[in-house]
Amino acid sequence: MQTLFIYFAVFVAVLIAVDALLRFLRTSMEKQKSINYRMSLLKGDSDRTVVYRQMLKERGLDYGLKHSATNTIKRYVSQSGLRLELGRAAFYSTAVCVVLFMLAMPLGPGLAISAVGAVSGTALAWVALVARRRQQRIRRFITQLPEALDVIVRSLAAGHPLPVSIALVAREMPDPIGSEFGMMSDELTYGTDIDTATRNMATRVGAEEINLLAISLTVQRGAGGNLAEILANLADMVRRRTMLKAKIKAISAEGRMTSWFMLLFPFGLYGMLKLLKPDYFEPLWQSGYGNMFLMSAAALMLIGMAILRKLVNFDY
Numbered sequence: 089m090q091t092l093f094i095y096f097a098v099f100v101a102v103l104i105a106v107d108a109l110l111r112f113l114r115t116s117m118e119k120q121k122s123i124n125y126r127m128s129l130l131k132g133d134s135d136r137t138v139v140y141r142q143m144l145k146e147r148g149l150d151y152g153l154k155h156s157a158t159n160t161i162k163r164y165v166s167q168s169g170l171r172l173e174l175g176r177a178a179f180y181s182t183a184v185c186v187v188l189f190m191l192a193m194p195l196g197p198g199l200a201i202s203a204v205g206a207v208s209g210t211a212l213a214w215v216a217l218v219a220r221r222r223q224q225r226i227r228r229f230i231t232q233l234p235e236a237l238d239v240i241v242r243s244l245a246a247g248h249p250l251p252v253s254i255a256l257v258a259r260e261m262p263d264p265i266g267s268e269f270g271m272m273s274d275e276l277t278y279g280t281d282i283d284t285a286t287r288n289m290a291t292r293v294g295a296e297e298i299n300l301l302a303i304s305l306t307v308q309r310g311a312g313g314n315l316a317e318i319l320a321n322l323a324d325m326v327r328r329r330t331m332l333k334a335k336i337k338a339i340s341a342e343g344r345m346t347s348w349f350m351l352l353f354p355f356g357l358y359g360m361l362k363l364l365k366p367d368y369f370e371p372l373w374q375s376g377y378g379n380m381f382l383m384s385a386a387a388l389m390l391i392g393m394a395i396l397r398k399l400v401n402f403d404y
Contacts, residue, residue: 100183124266126258140274143267146171147292167294168222169264185210194362201379225264226295230330232265233297237323244316251276268293282309297326340400347396351389 129139147166189206193199236257243253251273258270268289275285283306290298304322308315361368372378 100187104180104183123260124258124263124270126267126270136274136277140271140278143271163291164222164294165218166292167225168218169225170218170221181210181214184213201382222294226293229264229268229293229295230297230326232261233295233301234323234327234330236261236265236269237301237319237326241316241320241323244319250282250315264293297329300325343396343400347393347400350396351393354385354389 126139126143129142130136147169185206188209189202192202192205239257239260240250240253243256244250248256254269254276255273258266258273260266261269271292272285272289275288276282280288283302286298286302286305290302300322304318305315307313308318358369369378372381
């Protein structure tokens with residue numbers, strides 16, 4: 089029976105790997121054909137209104153219901169840039185849940201605990217995936233932001249109005265900043281003021297630097313001044329902020345690695361002991377206190393991980 093489970097797990101793993109490879113190749117080909125995702129949708133004289141609404145629908149965005157918990161979760165997921173269909177997401181979830189269940193069964197915690205652990209592990213895997221993709225996307229956006237501001241500054245210096253300068257960034261820069269500024273350009277075209285369009289982009293991206301851009305534009309509109317100079321100073325500040333963040337990350341690398349090692353070490357030790365001596369933990373499970381001990385240990389590990397992560401995360 090276990091051999092059948094292993095064959096099935098290998099089949100599912102290969103299927104997921106092939107699907108991921110095909111999607112990667114297709115995405116790479118699309119990137120070579122167009123500068124960013126929005127420009128690929130606009131090929132063939134597509135209506136900008138239709139493309140704008142399609143991108144909002146793909147991201148699951150709704151600028152209303154600001155205080156809705158559901159809308160907050162949707163915005164958090166949309167900030168990761170994931171465009172995964174419901175059917176594909178359900179397939180991946182089922183496959184991961186089955187694989188985790190089959191991996192947990194030989195360890196001996198019991199059928200019910202294995203099922204709960206598999207479902208919880210699948211949910212945590214999705215949360216980790218969304219969080220990581222969101223962090224990576226925000227990091228790429230912040231890295232591209234100074235260059236985009238430089239493009240706007242040069243365009244303003246050449247005499248172009250601000251909406252035209254923003255549209256230039258949308259046409260000339262890759263994702264994620266190209267598509268985000270493209271959506272901002274569409275909103276300006278449809279009559280949205282620059283402050284609201286910038287706040288909407290901050291909602292879509294989730295980067296603090298966009299709030300700085302919104303404040304700069306708002307202050308310049310109210311008090312006047314040289315917008316090109318303001319944006320040039322903002323670009324320089326974002327570059328310095330990015331360098332400071334990289335220095336902090338390098339200094340705190342040891343602490344972050346230690347926190348991950350302390351989190352994963354108990355699981356590795358348990359697996360090693362289970363392989364070397366399969367009946368080593370049998371007295372614990374037979375005593376009836378195994379589940380209580382397992383939940384208590386997991387809670388303490390999560391608390392310890394949170395404390396260690398707090399120690400190596402700095403405000404700047």
